[in-house]
Amino acid sequence: MFIIYGLSAVLVILFIFFMVEWSKNKKHIAAIHQEKELLTQELSELSTNYDQLKTSNDTLNEKLMVEQEKIATLLDEMKKFRDNSYAEINKYKREIGTLKTVLRSYVVQIDSLNRLNQQLVQENTQVKQQMDWVRERNTKLENEQKSMQKVIAIASALTAENFTVVPINKKGKEVNWKKCFQLRADFVIPKNVTAQRGTHIVYLRLKRPDDKVIAFSEKSFFKFQNASLTYSAKREFEYEGERLEMAIYWPNDGSLVKGKYTAELFCDNENIGSTEFYLK
Structure with a gap:
């Protein structure tokens, strides 16, 4: 009887331990799943942010496409991930952090290019205005010269x-x-x-x-x-x-x-x- 009571107590303890571990594991999986959902959302937002970057620089556009491909690959990998490894979650966090850093650098480059383009457009506009002014002045001077030549021709013509x-x-x-x-x-x-x-x-x-x-x-x-x-x-x-x-x-x-x-x-x-x- 003592043995039976002892074994029963052990089973009860094991059951309690199992339930505690099962509860912990369930919370652990739920936390990983939540992290996965958040990371998936971040990747989708990153993809949208990359899509919104506009530039006329072909080399920069090619680099942006490479980053987009990385995001697409990560999204595919996360769909196959079974929500059971914090190590995997941390790996994805690191890769997403790298993507965000690269994104910020591209934003700075594109912003710099856009400002440069705006400056060039403004300078081109000023140059065009100056050229138009020069052409208009030259035309005016030519017309004045022609008028003066006519006046001189009339003045120099003999009369009777x-x-x-x-x-x-x-x-x-x-x-x-x-x-x-x-x-x-x-x-x-x-x-x-x-x-x-x-x-x-x-x-x-x-x-x-x-x-x-x-x-x-x-x-x-x-x-x-x-x-x-x-x-x-x-x-x-x-x-x-x-x-x-x-x-x-x-x-x-x-x-x-x-x-x-x-x-x-x-x-x-x-x-x-x-x-x-x-x-x-």
Whole structure:
């Protein structure tokens, strides 16, 4: 009986010990499982954080993909883990800590690259604005130069004043059209200090009442703008910038008729004067 009582007591003690250890082991497994769930959640958040990192640097993108692959591998391993080893849990904690450290370093690098890119974009914008300003100023200067050249061209062009045409006889006296020996075109080239000095040619162009131009000859043409015009008479003269009185004579070839005529003067590719006169 004593032996039976002794064995019963031992069994009771063993049962109690077993229940205590079983309870401890259950709590241990529950704690490991909770740790596993937390680590799995951390890995998922890490994966999301890596996904959110944006950069245009190809080398850095390749490194980020390597870290993503490590996270995916750890997640697969944790699915197979049976919640029975703190050593495994600690290993995963160390690897997750390393991943977090690497993530922070990449965040710093990407932030630095983004700031650098923003600085470069700002500098490029400033350079573009400066280039636009330079182009705009150059265009403005070119337009001003063209305008100035036009003003200078206009100012330097010769002009004719007091332009008249009269029919005269051989003695130079004014007569009617029937007794006309020749037509005399009188005009004045005023003083112009900006005009080109040297030899010039002035062309006289006479148009009859029927709008027919009186030609000096069949080959009497001169260039005006982009056209060839017929002239009635011409004269070469030297101009030195001072006032110059001139006359051009057209010999009557019998083509005169009664009526209103138009006379024009051309010099240096410019129409420098025009007038109307009547032959009675």
